[in-house]
Structures are given as C-alpha cells and as structure tokens.
Amino acid sequence: MSEPHPARATASDKTDKRTFLQKVAEFIHPGPDSTEELIETLADAEDNDIIGPESRVMLEGVIRMAGLTAGDVMVAAPRMDCVNVDAPYEEILNVVIDTAHSRFPVYEGDRDNIIGILLAKDLLKLQRAPTFNPRQLLRPATFVPESKGLNDLLRDFRGNRNHLAIVIDEFGRVAGLITIEDVLEQIVGEIEDEFDIAEDEGDIFGLADQTYRVSGDTSIERVNEAFSVRLEGKEADQDFDTIGGLIAHEMGHVPKRGESTVLGGLNFVVLHTKGGAVRWFKVTPVDAAGRNA
Template sequence: MNDPYPSRKSHLKNLDKPRSLLERLTDLISPEPESRAQLLEILQDAHTRNLIDADSLSMIEGVFQVADLCARDVMVPRAQMDAINVADKPEQFIPFVLEKAHSRYPVYDGNRDSVIGIMLAKDLLRYYAEEEFDVRGMLRPAVFIPESKRLNVLLHDFRANHNHIAIVVDEYGGVAGLITIEDVLEQIVGDIEDEYDYDEEEGNIIATPDGAYRVRALTEIEQFNETFSTRYCNDEADTIGGLVTHRLGRVPHRGEKVQIDDFIFVILRSDARQVHMLLAKQLPFNMVSHHEHNDH
C-alpha cells in the first residue's frame, strides 16, 4: 500500500542521517548563530576531515584573533622603533636607512614623543638628484591611533586611506610605538617576507658580516647542534624558536634577547603566535664562564 504522506517518510529518513558539514555551517550562520566557539569547532572538524587545509584553517582562526587584538598587542614598542631625528643630516641617517631596509620611517623633532611625519625611503633618491634637499618638506603626514584600537578596525582604516603605518599613542599622548599594515596582516596569514627573510635555497642558518647568524625559528635543534657543536636538548621543543619560547615561558616580542648557554638569541621577527626569525651570536668563552659563575 502506498504511503499517503511520502514527504513525511522522506523527512523521517533524513532524521536518521548524520548531518553534513554544510548543514551544520548553515545552522551557525543563520540569524541566531549559537557561538563563535562552535563555528571554530566545526571548522577544525572540517580540517580533520581534510575538507580544508591547515593554512586555510590558520587564516580563519587569524581573522577571529584580529577581532580580539588591539594595537598595543602587536605594535613595535617605542624603544625598538627605527626612527629618524629631523635634526640629523642625510649623510648621517641614510646609512641607517640602508641598514634597516624598511620602506617607511617615523621622523621626530627633539624626542620620540614629537613625531612630525613619515619618511618614505624611496623619497631619499631625491637627495642624489636635487641640489637642495629639505627633509621636512618631503615628509608624509603621520597617522596617530590609540593603543586600544582594534586590529580589524585598523586594517579597514589602512585599506580605506591607503596608509601603511600608524603611530600608537598612550592615554597621555606620548608615543607608545608604531604598527604597520604588515603587522596586522601577519596575524591572519602568518609571517610575511621582509628584510630578515630569505629563500628556501639559502638554508636555515646564514652568517652575517658581524659574526652573528640569522636563524629561522623552525630550524630543528638537531641541525643547530650539528652546525655549532652545541648540546641543546630537544625534549621540550624540536626547533630553535620553540626552545627560546619554552625558556621564556611565552612567545617573545621582537627585539627581546635570551641567553641559552653560550649563545645570545635576539628576536628579529615574531607575531602573537610564534617566533619566525632570530639572530644568534656566540659569546666569547670568558663571558660564558663569568655568566655561569654569577649564576652560582
């Protein structure tokens, strides 16, 4: 006998089927989603099922993270800003610009609380082409933002105003640091290639002219030990970046220094989640001995 309500039978059959990822996502993006945590849980489940790759999941998680972070969380602190004193002559600061290799520099007058503009490195070409070179006249306006400004709002402002750098100020109007559009995007997509990065072909450890070494944070401890005859243990971490993070008990900030045995590690690049690049410098034997003596 035919069922007079075939649609009811079909509906009951569907109740017995496991709900698909698409159906669960559809429920969550309905006018009344349950929670962001559940959405992330489903996305992580999608990664487990190989429906999205690890990079995609990481970027989605980064988008959520950007909404929770503010400028003070990722800014370059005032003390570590590569800034230029307007009173200096071009022949004084151009070598500094070449060394740091940034595209933009804050320019201050007197002290770092008095930022008067932003200098573009490319504008320095005019120094070699013009007889009269006026530093003040070539500066671009500086954008000032509070420490509490949310990164998602800041990213929107950067894009809308075609701006790439902002000066972060504290509640008293003093300069707390600076932040670039790259700093914000790195919270989403991970580390972006900059002056401290290099090609895969060049390896994980590169010597610098001053006797130090630029080391990728993902360099395995075993490789580092083989290169420098060190005896770092890989029980707590597999990589040099992990070793430094474990030693500090947190993700270090750019510019921080950590001594582990006879090496000083300076953080060249890191974000809120991990270290990306370090500068490693081996201490002379007498300095190591002195340090170990003081520790006892």
C-alpha cells in the same frame, strides 16, 4: 469584503525553503555559539578534508584578529626606528640602510613629537638635490589609539593607502607603531611552522629540519628548560630577562638578520628583526666541536 490595506507579509510568513533533512541536521548539530566553537568547527572541517591546514590557520587568524587591538601587536615606542628631521643626510641614510625598513616615523626635538613619515625611496630625491629640505619629503602621519581594533585598522589601511600608523596611549603619548604587515601577520604569520613543542607556550617552535624557532622575547629560564642548558641572565652587573636581550649583549650591538653566535651549546641565527630588536632566532644545538648536533 476584503480589507483595503492588507498587512504586508512578514519574514516569518515567507516560505522556509529548507528541506526536512536540513532542518533535522540543524536541530541535531546547531551552529557555533562562540568563537572557540567556530574554531573547533574549522578543525573538524580540516579533519574531514573540507579545507586544508593552511586555510584553517588563516581562517582562525581572521577570527582571532577580531578580538585584538593595535596595542596588542604594535612595536613598542622604545623599539621604534625613528629619524631625526634635523639629522644630516648621511646619518639618515645610515639608519635606512641598517634597518632596511621602507617607512620611518620622523620626529623633531623629542621622539614623542612625531611630525611625519619618511619613505626610504624618497631619499633618492635628496641625492639628486643635496640642498633639498627633508621636511618637504614628509608624508602625513596617521595616529590611532591603542584600543583601535585590528579589523577597523586594516580597513583604514586599505582605504587610506597608509601602511604605517603611530599608536597613541590614553595620555596622548606615543606608545608605538603598527604597520599593515603587523596586522596581516595575525592571519598568515606562522603557517609554515610545525609545532613540535606545545603551541600554548607560544615562544619556541620545532621545525621540520630538526632546528627550532625561538622568539626574541622568550625568557632565558624558558630557553634553559626547553634545551636543558644553563644560560645566565646576569652579565657584568646587568640583568637580562629575555634571550634577545642576552644575545644582543653578547654580540655587543643590536643583531642584524643573518648574524649568528654560539652560547651555552646553542647556535643562535637571527631570522627576523623589527623595531630594533630580534623577533625570531633559528636555534640549533651544537656539539663540543662546535658542529650542529
């Protein structure tokens, strides 16, 4: 006599459709058990011409991004380009032109009091109606904690159609800002560079045209060691730790993209700025006559 309620088949009862050779291969070469093993697997795939080098770098970026937070990649508060809601139209326009950003945090009274986000394109409305109140142009600001994971943040950016968020520290103060570009750069950021200098240094990269890409946050000591020069980090009773700070002092203003200066036998060209600071320089050694070596 059969049972009135036969037990349902469990997952283990289902037919394993893997071939014998597949089972043997998985036994000999089990799947990766950690992030680093997974990245090594991607490197093996590149070596075997299964994926290209750019695909490997982007996939690695996706994997590593899972362990990063907003606080890891944000533009720190002191470097944020903000707009005072009570500033005259011309002053606001100059900030927009000088920084070339598309979005700006807007504060009232104190920079910690962010009341909204201003889109540069919205300023055109003020040109047509000078009496228009800038407050009416503000978009709501999005606030996220420093601990917010980049994966979650990217999903929020896409879902809410926001491209900028204000990062808040554990005490509720403004710690910085982060954009969707900052998040995506973790995936596609530097794939065009050829790393002639050890990658673990993380601040100076050799390029194919015999020049170098140097992070603005690179220590002056590190630059001296890499290029065998003697740049001094003390000028006019001021101490500088980074090459970006020293170059800004030498120029007398915050450097803009395309500007250049020669210091210590090196020609520094500003490649990219963000948050009021140089993010990348292109550096070329020059000879005694000032020509590129």
